[in-house]
Amino acid sequence: MFNSFFKLSNTYFWYFSVLGLLVPFLAVFLDGKGFNSVEIGEMLAIITATRIFGPTLWAMFADKTGKQLPVIRLGALLAFTSFMLMFLVDSYWGITIALALFSLFWTAILPQLEVMTLASIRRSPKIYARIRLWGSVGFIALAVMASELIERFSSDTFITIGALILFTLWLSTLWHKQPKHIKAAIKPTGSIYKRLVTPTFIFFFLAGLMLQISFGPYYAFFGLLIRQLDYPGYAIGLFISIGVLAEIGIFIIAGRLFQLFSIKTLLIFSILITALRWYLTGNFGDVAIMLVIAQIIHAASFGLYHSASMQFIQQHFASNQQNRGQAIYIGGVYGIGGAIGAYMAGILWLDGAGATNAYVTSASVAIVGAIFALFVSTKNSR
Incomplete structure (x- = not known):
């Protein structure tokens, strides 16, 4: 159980670390690229819109296989790959498309991770709270660290930090094993x-x-x-x-x-x-x-x-x-x-x-x- 606790806590830590970067600093990064507030609002609206249908599409895929881990790994890998496009693009639509793709693949991770976690710990609320706590620790740690790094260097540091965290997140998913007691897909x-x-x-x-x-x-x-x-x-x-x-x-x-x-x-x-x-x-x-x-x-x-x-x-x-x-x-x-x-x-x-x-x-x-x-x-x- 301890081994499972450590692996799950590690993945939650890195998942919410990404949010600790995105929530405070995405607009700072876009502002540093020279976009005005209307353009930033439009870009964030397009990126956020992927959350309308993304979770449902990934949930359907997971339901068909009855397994969450392949979806988590694929989502993490594609999210990292999409984010890496940020090193290559500099225009309004280039950045928007790269971030929208990242967000679409990103929505695959948390819902399936939650299901897998609850199955792994036999739905113990006490253990779940302790695992989920590491997500909040990751968020805080990255928000504070990114503040210092972006202030010391430049807003473009946002891309490097994001890429490193996403790669580490994907590596953390490779440690997991699909819980055996999760049943095959159940049709609603x-x-x-x-x-x-x-x-x-x-x-x-x-x-x-x-x-x-x-x-x-x-x-x-x-x-x-x-x-x-x-x-x-x-x-x-x-x-x-x-x-x-x-x-x-x-x-x-x-x-x-x-x-x-x-x-x-x-x-x-x-x-x-x-x-x-x-x-x-x-x-x-x-x-x-x-x-x-x-x-x-x-x-x-x-x-x-x-x-x-x-x-x-x-x-x-x-x-x-x-x-x-x-x-x-x-x-x-x-x-x-x-x-x-x-x-x-x-x-x-x-x-x-x-x-x-x-x-x-x-x-x-x-x-x-x-x-x-x-x-x-x-x-x-x-």
């Missing part, structure tokens, strides 16, 4: 359409969509905002790390919160406090303590909301509809919402001059999401 049965068109799921979906759209300025331009406000170079990784640490904390106590509050209450609270987060970021980002508070709210914006969403999906869909329900929700909310959010942020940002307006708009969008969440019912969802 039962129509999911009736569950998708219920009013409560529609409002739930729209609430999540609004929340994800509101993340647009944060995911697209937070790194540039920190630079614009004259914080030191390492501050980008530091502020991002505060949010991840808060996220870890909420995952630890989430079980207790679900005992004390309803899913609907937690969904509404998470969205409303996220509106406050964007307001603080846009209007008081130059005050370090206010930005720290805004980052701590990430615990609710992502951690608590994600946990509550997964609980809702588990209650709303039958057992043989869970995978499809999650794929539709995640692909739709994170793919469509993320693409719209990035595109809108690019229009509103105005190369930094519209930063406050972009975040105030995000706060307003989040409030609309909270209104949709008011109509979500978690009673008798089946």
Whole structure:
């Protein structure tokens, strides 16, 4: 079990290390290439759109074989290969296509890794939490390290760091063995359409969509905002790390919160406090303590909301509809919402001059999401 724990933790570490580079510094890299905020927003929207259909395509492939490991290895290898194209391209479309291909192959890894991990540890929540923790450690480590390296050298260092991490991630997948007790593919049965068109799921979906759209300025331009406000170079990784640490904390106590509050209450609270987060970021980002508070709210914006969403999906869909329900929700909310959010942020940002307006708009969008969440019912969802 220890050997399996070490191998899985290692892969989670490197997978989320890549995110620790992408989330804070992709926009910094694109800005260094001379693209304006509208172009950056467009590029990020196209890249994010691969999340709409990517996870479903890879899940179908895994279901046919009944094995996750070949998909994980192939996805990691193709993601690394696609990212290497960044050394060869310099134009708008060249970089966009390279990153879009990377993202498409990248979506193959985590869903299958989660399934394989749960099978390997016999679905022990305690062991899973310890393994998943190393992903957060990887994210923080790379965010802080990349801050220093990019500040010391140049934004182009982003490509070299990304290539090295992706190659190491692929190597880590070669250590694994397919768990023997994962059964061959099980064909889903039962129509999911009736569950998708219920009013409560529609409002739930729209609430999540609004929340994800509101993340647009944060995911697209937070790194540039920190630079614009004259914080030191390492501050980008530091502020991002505060949010991840808060996220870890909420995952630890989430079980207790679900005992004390309803899913609907937690969904509404998470969205409303996220509106406050964007307001603080846009209007008081130059005050370090206010930005720290805004980052701590990430615990609710992502951690608590994600946990509550997964609980809702588990209650709303039958057992043989869970995978499809999650794929539709995640692909739709994170793919469509993320693409719209990035595109809108690019229009509103105005190369930094519209930063406050972009975040105030995000706060307003989040409030609309909270209104949709008011109509979500978690009673008798089946």
